[in-house]
Amino acid sequence: MCGIIGYVGTDRGDDAIEVLLDGLSQLEYRGYDSAGIALADGGIAVHKREGELSALESTLSPERFDGDSIGIGHTRWSTHGPPSDANAHPHTDAEERVAVVHNGIIENYQSIRDELAAAGVAFRSETDTEVVPHLIAGFLDEGLDHEAAFRAAIDRLEGSYAIAAVFDGTETVYAVRNESPLVLGVGDDGHFLASDVPAFIEYTDRVIYLDDGQFARLTPAELVVTDGDGRELEPSIETISWDPDDAGKSGYDHYMRKEINEQPAALRECFRGRLDELSGRIDVPELDELGPVETVTFVACGTSYHAAMFGARLLREQGIPAHAFLASEFGADVVPIDSTSIVVGVTQSGETADTMRAIREANRAGATTVALTNVVGSSAARETDHVLYIRAGPEISVAATKTFASQQAALTMFAAAVTDRRSRDLVRELRAVPDRIQSILDTxxxxxxxxxxxxxxxxxxxxxxxxxxxxxxxxxxxxxxxxxxxxxxxxxxxxxxxxxxxxxxxxxxxxxxxxxxxxxxxxxxxxxxxxxxxxxxxxxxxxxxxxxxxxxxxxxxxxxxxxxxxxxxxxxxxxxxxxxxxxxxxxxxxxxxxxxxxxx
Missing domain, CATH: 3.40.50.10490 (Glucose-6-phosphate isomerase like protein; domain 1)
Structure with missing residues (x-):
């Protein structure tokens, strides 16, 4: 859904406006109805517009912001209040000391809004997000420094959120994550944060995935991650294996057409190292420690749910009771789950809120959990006991195509692996799928x-x-x-x-x-x-x-x-x-x- 981009550059780095607008353009695929940026060099300058990114760009003069090196940006998918200039992010306090962008939903925003309104705060939008800069401003008025005020405001929030903030007079971006994706980019001439890697992959391929409850502080000189109590952590830095060109259209009119045509290559990558035609064995090392499989429950949404239905039928035909549930309808009170259960979350992004809720409920019930996902380092990958990557590469179009085929392929291998099924015919047929799809694309x-x-x-x-x-x-x-x-x-x-x-x-x-x-x-x-x-x-x-x-x-x-x-x-x-x-x-x-x- 909504997209976040943040950047702090060094003297040698790119101009913030260039990075922010490029990042927002790379996040358009997530879906949005308004866009905005806040630049924080020499005062906070907020620019935001309802509609497509081009509407925002038409109001900006990049030359005016030459040399600006810090800012945040956002593409909004409306939840609280309709699309409008006022409801677009970023949001600021009354004196524009702080600007904030936010993904997710603040569940207790109405009680906070009522409290702030009673104290004299005048709101300019209908969003849940606007309470955040006003909360921060209130803590600044109490004498807290920027980071302390940011943390104190976050302590008041309930719900899901990825939040980034910039302050007037500082070269720092502050951020936090709770049940909404946020990834950091480690660059040579600056540091980045975003909802998803494509926003900054052009600038760096080194990333840090924040976990729930973790905070980040980005300056030109350092990138610091801390826990909820302020203790500094040593997060692992991962290297993204795909090229920036992978996220481009490569001459196609639409990403969807490109991604349909990428299915043969995506499936070959999904099968790589997992099919042994000589022995007829399907080898999925990621599942070696899964243990005996008696029943399987799949949870998923949308296209992934259709893949889960396919996977459940595969297992049932091989004698293992299996069922697919819409993640939004899943609950331990409806589906008996305990320590003997295996729950598989099927999610392309690894961040789907309903699926993540179902996975977390399964974890709390003591079930063994498996993620079948496309995104390395995603929430689903980090919060499950086992992860099977479908290896489809970046999928930009909202309509899933190559990831559905890769999910079907991965689930076929999952079913064969957990039942220790050996079949040269099956392996041979799977190996032939990419070429057969290519023949369809050609004719x-x-x-x-x-x-x-x-x-x-x-x-x-x-x-x-x-x-x-x-x-x-x-x-x-x-x-x-x-x-x-x-x-x-x-x-x-x-x-x-x-x-x-x-x-x-x-x-x-x-x-x-x-x-x-x-x-x-x-x-x-x-x-x-x-x-x-x-x-x-x-x-x-x-x-x-x-x-x-x-x-x-x-x-x-x-x-x-x-x-x-x-x-x-x-x-x-x-x-x-x-x-x-x-x-x-x-x-x-x-x-x-x-x-x-x-x-x-």
């Missing part, structure tokens, strides 16, 4: 399908078995980036209600591969909608007769049932992309959505 007719059905009344997606989560994911992609109504169903459920919705204006995308019972039953469901004049698009490998009853066919290479769901999903991603492109939608930044959902 897909999805663009023509999108042109044919652009402007339909609704879009329905159906599948059975492993293709049921793929149908749900296909519908999610369509609704996310086209703003058109789309729904996914288990194919057999059409006749139990949804069939009332089909018409000549509601194309049905049916995923059916192989020639077994599930494909045959799906053909029956296709006939049900065909009889009602509904156009059908079959996603199929041609091994069944489903194509005979379809108006259009999206072909996929023949492979195993498990691998076919990874492959088939790519066709549905392309249909959603080209439909959104035809409709002129802002594909990478769909309205109201955020890449990393860090509030519950």
């Amino acid at each position: 897909s007719s999805a663009r023509e399908i999108a042109e044919t059905y652009r402007g339909s009344g609704a879009y329905f997606f159906i599948g059975r078995g492993y293709h049921y989560p793929v149908a749900l994911e296909g519908a999610l992609k369509m609704k996310e980036i086209t703003y058109e109504h789309a729904e996914g169903f288990a194919a057999g459920e059409l006749k139990h209600g949804p069939l009332a919705l089909v018409s000549e204006e509601t194309p049905v995308f049916a995923v059916a591969t192989g020639d077994g019972p599930l494909a045959e039953k799906t053909i029956g469901n296709v006939k049900e909608v065909e009889a009602r004049g509904t156009p059908v698009v079959a996603v199929t490998d041609g091994r069944s007769d489903v194509g005979r009853y379809a108006d259009h066919v999206l072909e996929v290479p023949a492979t195993s049932p498990v691998a076919s769901s990874i492959v088939a999903n790519v066709q549905l991603q392309l249909v959603a992309y080209w439909t959104a492109n035809e409709l002129g939608r802002p594909i990478d930044k769909p309205r109201n959505l955020a890449k990393s959902v860090t509030v519950e």
Whole structure:
């Protein structure tokens, strides 16, 4: 969601305005509706605007700020108060002695706001964040120094937050994290902080991930991390392994198209060192100490939940009871969890608030926890007993594509590893997946399908078995980036209600591969909608007769049932992309959505 960038440079460093604006542009993918910066050289200068970053940039004259070396910036995704100039961050106290940016939600802000208002404080926004600079100012008035006032204000807050502050007359940025991501960048000519590494990867690849309750003090000369009691810590510095160009568009019109096309490379990286075709063994060293697996509970949200459904079915078919739960609905009072339980949090960012809450609840119950995530050093990676990285690389578009395929692949390896399953056929099929996806990328007719059905009344997606989560994911992609109504169903459920919705204006995308019972039953469901004049698009490998009853066919290479769901999903991603492109939608930044959902 919201994005934070902060910078303190040396005399040799870049100008703060350049770093801040570049950082905010790299954080646009998170989703936002306003943006702002605060520069703190020779007084605090705040500039903020509703709308896209370009609206803020149009009000700035970079030459005016040449030589300024300290500042903070923010992209806001509205929670308290609608998008407006006044509600945009940064926020200051009445005398503009301190400026603050904040991600997360301050749960007790209303009682603090009432208290401050009774003391005569006049608020200029509807946000929960504005209480923070006024709290700090109050402690400054009591005689506390900048750091002490910052800490005292933080002590008053309840909820989730990543907060950064600058003060008039200092070359220091103060920051703190609690249940909202914050990472520090260690540079040669300055230091950085941000919600996510892409904000400053152009300047440094050395990072420190803050833990909950940790504070940071950034100056031109040093970067100091302390605990809640002020004791100095020695955090580990990690080196980010990907190049800044990895987060660029590389000539594509949209990040989403680039990331769809990156799936073969992402999957090869996911499989690297984990597949042994000679022995038929799938070796995942990260899980060696997991111990016996009796039952598995997956918790996830959105696209990751669809991957979790896929993973749960894999385990059930291998004799291990497994269930996928929406993390926002998960609770120990609903799902029995104890020390014998294994809970797997599936989260691309490793920071998803609902999933992190579920993981923490599982930890408190004594369960063994596993993170399946893309981001090294993320909260999920640090707070679980085991972590399995999907290795998909940076994903910038809000709509997840390559990370879903990599989650499916990683979950396939997870299921094989925990059951000690040996299968040369499975390993061979997984190794072939990247090439099979490439063949789809090279030959897909999805663009023509999108042109044919652009402007339909609704879009329905159906599948059975492993293709049921793929149908749900296909519908999610369509609704996310086209703003058109789309729904996914288990194919057999059409006749139990949804069939009332089909018409000549509601194309049905049916995923059916192989020639077994599930494909045959799906053909029956296709006939049900065909009889009602509904156009059908079959996603199929041609091994069944489903194509005979379809108006259009999206072909996929023949492979195993498990691998076919990874492959088939790519066709549905392309249909959603080209439909959104035809409709002129802002594909990478769909309205109201955020890449990393860090509030519950």
